[in-house]
Amino acid sequence: MDLSVGESGSTLLIGPTLSGRRRLFHRLLWESPGRPAVVETRNTAECLRSRYQRVAHDDASPPIVVDCITNSLGRSEDDTKTTKYAQDPGNLTSIGMKFADILDQHETDQLSVGLTNLSPLIVYTSTSDVSQFAHILIQKSIGTDWPVVATIDPRVHNASTVEQFVPLFDSVIETRRTDDGDQAYRIQKPERTDWETF
Incomplete structure (x- = not known):
């Protein structure tokens, strides 16, 4: 399966x-150039890194993370070089500022940017605000030659909400679970392909 976002590309994954x-x-983050820098909207930084290591090789550098969850759980953590703590998933300004910190600290490095799930952000704030936030994040990343991967859960939103995010990305990939229980994907954009299991 060759789905690498390559250099300076943006990819949206749509699937339940x-x-x-x-x-x-x-x-996709592991196969992309550079160290991952991930905005985690649903789990803590530790959980994100654990899941990443299941896919990556043992010698892969752990992701730099903007953790949007820890502070919302009532824990107060200080930022480190590899973990920035946003206020909560509903505070796009805080998330954006923490991502800007990473941008400033690593502007001469090669990173690959991940946005784990747009859906929690949409739950807490408006679709238009999240769309604008995603657009700015993508533009700042692409401007630094960093590829971007993001996901959204279509079963949490109506189809029109999901479709608002499609134009922001260079490519779109859908995932699904088949009747046999297999996981499958197809490319929706730029050109639609047939479903394949993976």
Whole structure:
């Protein structure tokens, strides 16, 4: 399966829970150039790194993470070089500022940017605000030659909400679980392909 986002590309993964969306997200980051820098919107930084290591080789550098969850759980953590703590998934300003910190610290490095799941952000704030946030994140990343991978769960939103994010990305990949229980994907954009298991 050759789905690498390559250099300066942006990819949106659309798929429900257990469809392989999250596994494919980590695989694309691992196969992309540079160290992953991930905005984690649903789990803690530790959980994100653990899941990434299941896909990556043992010698892969662990992701730099903007953790949007820890502070919302009532824990107060100080930022480190590899973990920035945003206020919560509903505070796009805080998330953006923490991502800007990473941008400033690593502007001469090669990174690959991940946004684990747009869906929690949409739950807490408006679709238009999240779309604008994603657009800015993509533009800043691409401007630094960093590829971007993001995901969204289509079963949490109506089709029109999901479609608002499609134009922001160079490529779109759908994932699903088949009747046999297999995980499958197909490319939706730029040109649609047939479903393949993975």
